[in-house]
Amino acid sequence: MAELVYRPVVGFARTLFKAWDLKIDCQGSENIPRSGGAVLVSNHISYLDFVFNGLAALPQKRLVRFMAKESVFRHKISGPLMRGMKHIPVDRKQGEAAYAHALDSLRSGEIVGVFPEATISQSFTLKSFKSGAARLAQEAGVPLIPMAVWGTQRLWTKGHPRNFKRSHIPITIRVGEAIEASRDKYAGAITRQLRERVQELLEAAQRAYPVRPKGPDDTWWMPAHLGGTAPTPEQVREAEAH
Template sequence: MNRRLPKWRPEPSDRFYRGIVRTGLALRWLFRVRVLVTGRENLPPPGPDTIPGPDTAARPGTFSRPSTGSRRPSRPVLPGHGAVVAITHFGYLDFAFAEMLLWWHNRAQMRFLITQGAADHWLAGPAVSAAGHVVVGYESGAHAYDAAVARLRAGEYIAILPEAGVSRSFTVRDCKTGAVRMASEAGVPIIPVSVWGAHRLMTRHHAFSPRRAWRAPVRIHVGEPILPESLPDPEHDARPATARLAAALQHGIDVGMADFPLQPGPGAWWMPAGLGGGAPTEEERRRLDAADGPRRAGGGRRTQN
């Protein structure tokens, strides 16, 4: 009888998290990716004993690579300083640029909600554990929800992709209510972070291309925080506040597109159909999403019988 070896899951490690972020920053530097940021004033203020990153003094609208300060301590986690960071999801690298922004802002280590499938992977699983992310189970997300709320109350930043999947239309689709419910229950703000242009680097049906990534621009807009006092009680309907969050995320995308350095050609695949691009329309996107089947709690797809 074959016996499965126990899974090795290391404890969360500050050094490991720093290594992940530095790897991402090195790749950004290697490909000379230009990250342009607006709305920095809407980021959470640095907590006590936190030194703001050197990039805060950079030329407005830019995201610089500091030459000093790499040994500054990570952001201290203190009760009363948590936040839900809601990020758009048009491609597979949106989260990475949002994380880099928060890292250089105040050395924040964001905790993402990760599917059980990724946590069970022989290679990704130890990395998920070492980075301290929150794992969403296959059939129920209740445990992950409670864990995320507890971390928010403790002062962590919990990052959520509220669209719960890549939007192929490259417009913000209907969002799940989890971000609003978590923020309301924990009494923390929601920080809307809209990322435009990262989907050109890698998204569904468009693999990573070094040529396309070289000197590629990426726009990030940080929207005004949605404060906890404006959120409904956890027992009340979270859908109106969730619609407000979706509108804030789409506004950030509109801001990013308005001054995006690249001029798309007619029918460019990475532009929304409503602006003359080649992306699916909203109706086509809904049909394609329905054909994929409903999502499980853990993020995978159920097959249709």
Template structure:
């Protein structure tokens, strides 16, 4: 389990914006034009992302391309996201170099608490940590939320940092879930909606108590499901 050293918010400029390292500038130059070409954007509530300091974003997962779209929105706020990512992405080659240099958090599921301790360390260093609480891309054909893992809430309760739900829809119209065939001509609207921090104050004094974690995870699931339903409803009216 490792926390990779990349662009961290304790390296922020005087206005609170993160200083981008080489890895993030490279990603921006390569990916931004491509994203503009394949999607229209609808970003909501980005001012709810803290300008500095540790925080967790809990995002629903609908496509292999949605991390790029979520990162794009976060970067627009002046923060650099640190995604929890599987250890195979941190190997050799350009991909491994980029994940390490960009400051993402390695999750080694074969070792004890996986990436939990690494994520705690990242939060305490001031990172904005992005978690996919479903654990994988949704397997629901309608894109709705699957059952959540408890890790995001456990991190929030143990660290004391805010846990912010983020709902998104539309990335699956660019690259459908579990597909390798992108749809590049339609240029769909990708909506990303940042909610308010999850109310956990009544549970924090109980730490990682299993009942508290279960209650918090249920709250997160309910809020994310409602946000996703609202976005789907808006889409049906267009």
């Protein structure tokens, strides 16, 4: 089926990133299969993570169908684009429909993108992973592809203004080797293995990141354990509880 929306959107995004002069460093795209279904799993620190996750699959000539909250599909601008790109709406009150939709996509040979943290991590560290990605891969008989992004929070993240000017911001992407989702294993055990691998890739992306905060006013995007002023996971949980 012709991709009348997805490919033009990809072209527009590439043009935009060139205008912003983003420095994109992507390694590991060869780990994304050239054919067949797979579940692409990433950390989540920005509203734009899915765009960069998708870019990582392009060298393999693959398009990723992302699972995203249903409200995005109702927006007057993003809605038609999300539907045209065949992404998968998730209504958290009726998650069974989204799960079935994703399973059908995987069985038809598509790559489905999942953020197992479910929401953006405001501490910029990994939150706990939900088991849905592992269960999808098990039931569809496809591999899990772990990946991590870093730097995207400096463009647009929760609680901070967007930075869509020519900013020269580096974006680091690391894609890991496939993880087999054996049906003989407990989904929770696969999920723990998956999270550990994404953590390793995130740390590798952070080590490779070419810049550090420029001063006291530029430390918000660094997690506290790396010397930044982002809230700790405990502080985020306390704020959410109130």
